[in-house]
Amino acid sequence: MSKMHVKLTVNGKQVEGLAEPRTLLIHFLREDLKITGPHIGCETSHCGACTVDIDGKSVKSCTTFVAQVNGADIATVEGLTNDDGSLGVLQEMFREHHGLQCGFCTPGMITRAHRLLQENPNPTEEDIRFGMSGNLCRCTGYQNIVKAIAASADMLNAQKEAAE
Amino acid sequence: MNDQTLTPEERVANLKGMGSSRKRVEDVRFTQGKGNYVDDIKMDGMLFGAFVRSPYAHARVVSVNKEAALAIPGVVAVLTAEDLAPLGLHWMPTLAGDKQMVLADGKVLFQGQEVAYVVAENRYIAADAAELVEVDYEELPVLTNPFEALKSDVVLREDLAGQTEGAHGPRKHHNHIFTWEQGDKDATEAVLSQADVVAEEMVYYHRTHPCPLETCGCVASMDKVTGKLTLYGTFQAPHAIRTVVSLISGLAEHNIRVISPDIGGGFGNKVGAYAGYVCSVVASIVTGQPVKWVENRMENLMSTAFARDYWMQGKIAATKDGKITGLWCHTTADHGGFDACADPTKFPAGFMNICTGSYDIPTAYLAVDGVYTNKAPGGVAYRCSFRVTEAAYFIERMIEVLAIKLNMDAAELRRINFIRKDQFPYQSALGWEYDSGDYHTAWDKALKAVDYEGLRAEQAQRVEDFKAGKTRKLLGIGLTHFTEIVGAGPVKNCDILGLGMFDSCEIRIHPTGSAIARLGTISQGQGHATTFAQIIASEIGLPADDITLEEGDTDTAPYGLGTYGSRSTPVAGAATAMAARKIRAKAQMIAAYLLEVHDNDVEWDVDRFAVKGAPERFKTMKEIAFAAYNQAIPGLEPGLEAVSYYDPPNMTYPFGAYICVMEIDVDTGEWDVRQFYALDDCGTRINPMIIEGQVHGGVTEALAIAMGQEIAYDEMGNVKTATLMDFFLPTAWETPNYTTDHTVTPSPHHPIGAKGVGESPNVGGVPAFSNAVHDAFRPFGLVQSHMPHDHWRIWKIANGLGMHG
Numbered sequence: 001m002s003k004m005h006v007k008l009t010v011n012g013k014q015v016e017g018l019a020e021p022r023t024l025l026i027h028f029l030r031e032d033l034k035i036t037g038p039h040i041g042c043e044t045s046h047c048g049a050c051t052v053d054i055d056g057k058s059v060k061s062c063t064t065f066v067a068q069v070n071g072a073d074i075a076t077v078e079g080l081t082n083d084d085g086s087l088g089v090l091q092e093m094f095r096e097h098h099g100l101q102c103g104f105c106t107p108g109m110i111t112r113a114h115r116l117l118q119e120n121p122n123p124t125e126e127d128i129r130f131g132m133s134g135n136l137c138r139c140t141g142y143q144n145i146v147k148a149i150a151a152s153a154d155m156l157n158a159q160k161e162a163a164e
Numbered sequence: 165m166n167d168q169t170l171t172p173e174e175r176v177a178n179l180k181g182m183g184s185s186r187k188r189v190e191d192v193r194f195t196q197g198k199g200n201y202v203d204d205i206k207m208d209g210m211l212f213g214a215f216v217r218s219p220y221a222h223a224r225v226v227s228v229n230k231e232a233a234l235a236i237p238g239v240v241a242v243l244t245a246e247d248l249a250p251l252g253l254h255w256m257p258t259l260a261g262d263k264q265m266v267l268a269d270g271k272v273l274f275q276g277q278e279v280a281y282v283v284a285e286n287r288y289i290a291a292d293a294a295e296l297v298e299v300d301y302e303e304l305p306v307l308t309n310p311f312e313a314l315k316s317d318v319v320l321r322e323d324l325a326g327q328t329e330g331a332h333g334p335r336k337h338h339n340h341i342f343t344w345e346q347g348d349k350d351a352t353e354a355v356l357s358q359a360d361v362v363a364e365e366m367v368y369y370h371r372t373h374p375c376p377l378e379t380c381g382c383v384a385s386m387d388k389v390t391g392k393l394t395l396y397g398t399f400q401a402p403h404a405i406r407t408v409v410s411l412i413s414g415l416a417e418h419n420i421r422v423i424s425p426d427i428g429g430g431f432g433n434k435v436g437a438y439a440g441y442v443c444s445v446v447a448s449i450v451t452g453q454p455v456k457w458v459e460n461r462m463e464n465l466m467s468t469a470f471a472r473d474y475w476m477q478g479k480i481a482a483t484k485d486g487k488i489t490g491l492w493c494h495t496t497a498d499h500g501g502f503d504a505c506a507d508p509t510k511f512p513a514g515f516m517n518i519c520t521g522s523y524d525i526p527t528a529y530l531a532v533d534g535v536y537t538n539k540a541p542g543g544v545a546y547r548c549s550f551r552v553t554e555a556a557y558f559i560e561r562m563i564e565v566l567a568i569k570l571n572m573d574a575a576e577l578r579r580i581n582f583i584r585k586d587q588f589p590y591q592s593a594l595g596w597e598y599d600s601g602d603y604h605t606a607w608d609k610a611l612k613a614v615d616y617e618g619l620r621a622e623q624a625q626r627v628e629d630f631k632a633g634k635t636r637k638l639l640g641i642g643l644t645h646f647t648e649i650v651g652a653g654p655v656k657n658c659d660i661l662g663l664g665m666f667d668s669c670e671i672r673i674h675p676t677g678s679a680i681a682r683l684g685t686i687s688q689g690q691g692h693a694t695t696f697a698q699i700i701a702s703e704i705g706l707p708a709d710d711i712t713l714e715e716g717d718t719d720t721a722p723y724g725l726g727t728y729g730s731r732s733t734p735v736a737g738a739a740t741a742m743a744a745r746k747i748r749a750k751a752q753m754i755a756a757y758l759l760e761v762h763d764n765d766v767e768w769d770v771d772r773f774a775v776k777g778a779p780e781r782f783k784t785m786k787e788i789a790f791a792a793y794n795q796a797i798p799g800l801e802p803g804l805e806a807v808s809y810y811d812p813p814n815m816t817y818p819f820g821a822y823i824c825v826m827e828i829d830v831d832t833g834e835w836d837v838r839q840f841y842a843l844d845d846c847g848t849r850i851n852p853m854i855i856e857g858q859v860h861g862g863v864t865e866a867l868a869i870a871m872g873q874e875i876a877y878d879e880m881g882n883v884k885t886a887t888l889m890d891f892f893l894p895t896a897w898e899t900p901n902y903t904t905d906h907t908v909t910p911s912p913h914h915p916i917g918a919k920g921v922g923e924s925p926n927v928g929g930v931p932a933f934s935n936a937v938h939d940a941f942r943p944f945g946l947v948q949s950h951m952p953h954d955h956w957r958i959w960k961i962a963n964g965l966g967m968h969g
Contacts, residue, residue: 020288022288023288027287030203030204031206031286034206035197036197036201036203036204037196037197037198038197039201039203039377039378039428040203041377041378041379041428041461042461042887042888043460043461043462044461044887044888044889046887046888046889046893047377047888047893049377076197077195077196077197078196078197078198080196081196087192087195087196090195091195091196092195094191094195095187095188095191095192095195096187098187098188098853098854098856098857100191100194100195101429101689101690101691101857101858101861102376102377102378102426102427102428102429102688102689103190103191103193103194103195103199103426103428103689104199104201104376104377104378104428104429105377106194106195106197107197110195128896129895129896129897129899130896130897132895132896133895133896133897134895135895135896136377136888136893136895137377137861138375138376138377138429138431138861138865138893139429139689139857139861140857140860140861140864141860141861141862141863141864141899141902142860142864142895142896142899143860143899143901143902144857144860145896146896
């Protein structure tokens, strides 16, 4: 099958490669770019383990062709770590509040939560539960994920206030 | 050195040992996307495997034509049963003493069964080629109902023709697998015939699936130069997999290295041995290249490891004032096309004989008949210790049914029948010795916490309001008191494929006072690297942060039977404590030598040995560790390490009291969990944060099972729930918040008194949710209705009771 040239920005870095028109974004990220944070859990857009951020939106990369997002700016969980290598606020709060167990859904959860808090910096518990309902977790029962996201919102808002 | 200035309490806190809500060490890499799951493994020249699966539930395989598939560039091989037969690998043994086709040998017995295995250069080519393998089928009559299967002339397992003796005794019919009986049949029937009251009901626990977010998979890599096979995979029992691979492949066990990397949830799905593993190993041996196989979600739900599917006919006898006198149960167990149930050998129906539950029932009888049907094989313990979930659901439904018959409050009926604290150790009528418990205390605490009396008053008012036309919503109060049986198990009666169910831990202390520990178990999210280090920290006084924990590599870890059935803490946790104590015993001798006193003249104090009566004279564990490597101590070998293989003397018996308060809309069948209170007694608590997380997750899995999740088949044997569109996994939106609570009744026979907790919330949660649905409709005449209680089925209950006008 003929391949097409793909150029993306992933976690702030310019990357390019060749891909078949049918290549799914998740496979391009995982197989070609070796970015294995996003996972495959269902192949049908239900579980959200493959969630990445594309041009400011949460997108399920298991049902997106890489060809559809040529030229896009993509962020994965790997890009949410602080520049000094320490855990970002969401990563730290997921750890602090035991918002993960097996870790398989976690990259998608954190990437989605990152976007949710951009969309709504002051979410209620209901907002968080609704906003995260495209991401499934089999281990935690969500209670501590909700806590971790609420705590992240507080911390990010406090940081913003301190900076202003 | 500040060791002299810190208080004992500060020294204890520094260890982050048992009882501390230590943050998980695993999370640093998981939160950054730096876990290493099987599909993350990449190797030079790695090929991909993909299955051709049967669209039919029962059919002859007339022919398989590989030509078109092999013609695609990049396709390396297409394997069928014919290719595997010369190696004797077209069939494999199951964990239950049956055998199972690796690739269809002349026929298929369930939809999704593996027919051919394509090996190609990448996963896209493999998928293309699998589509092009042409298989001719001749359809056969399909049996999806176990009761009909036992009467039908249709023979499912023709390979067993004429075989009247199964792995567990005589077979009564060509579709019958085994009968398993426990207890005293005659005595129980006598009690039933003379009882004041007998309640009888069929309790069905439907077929479902563990569905971890990561599916099953492996990478097989045969090194033709060294002759060594490395098999990475989603294995909950890596050592057992190594032994099984050795036995069925003929490769010497020392030439097989099995590695379980990070596992994205297991819940029982990843205990068994699957066709994908065998085919990948064969493909790697044949090609000399690494071969990866990862199932997709549809394959996962259709072919690997269903759970439950038990039809439990029950009779419970009582005096007129509610004292239970006898319990009778006959279970028809639908095992699908092959008996691949994951149970200890001597327990073909697992620990179903814990079905007397938390109650002092003097006489009981249980019989289980296993049956072949045209469904997927499995029967795994989905977050459950070998059919305990089925047993707990059965008895907790039978108690409710009896309460209706007696017109009694179900909480009071439980209370008057609980095994009393002074009766432990308690010998159950079906053969178990319950190690410890204090059910009344837990029950009273739970009822008080939810204001049970107040809830009942509110419910009575709601019924009045409903009858008066003021509301269309009902209130259900779901009660459960469950007793678990976990920590399999004593080698004298627990083995899998002849492998005793002990477990192990090896600890090595480094000269500078840090350590590495390796166990025979494997974490799938339970946080072993965090909690087992806490046990060691408390036992030997080195900080948990200075202890590395490793599992899952059979070349380095001591032999163990793996992680499932809540056995890690009861068995490997005990081995960990015992290995640590061996180290402490040697450390005592080293300390005494260094302090120039007799061994018996030093005593342990948090993180050091001190001279009795002179606490200012001491050697810390760190100092002792260094001495172990640089001092020539008379009569002692250098070094400081130990290994323990722990054979538990008994199972452990965690218990709990769960109460669910649910609102139900009579007109739409929608439900809303208003409150869920979970009290767990898992004995000694190692990490409260992790325990609570386990309870949240387990109850959520129970919510899914009770309220909508099922593997459903149509009459042709088509799986109707093979994607996450149809197979219910609750989102954050449907899932309630939970209130957790606890009592602590340590296990008397476990070195640290711990009992295990991972599965309790699933075992207790399912009856709590189901009982809430039933309880809401009890005032309107409902006695029993089968799970899952999805909106449609709840609507049907209301409709059947004439509540829609």
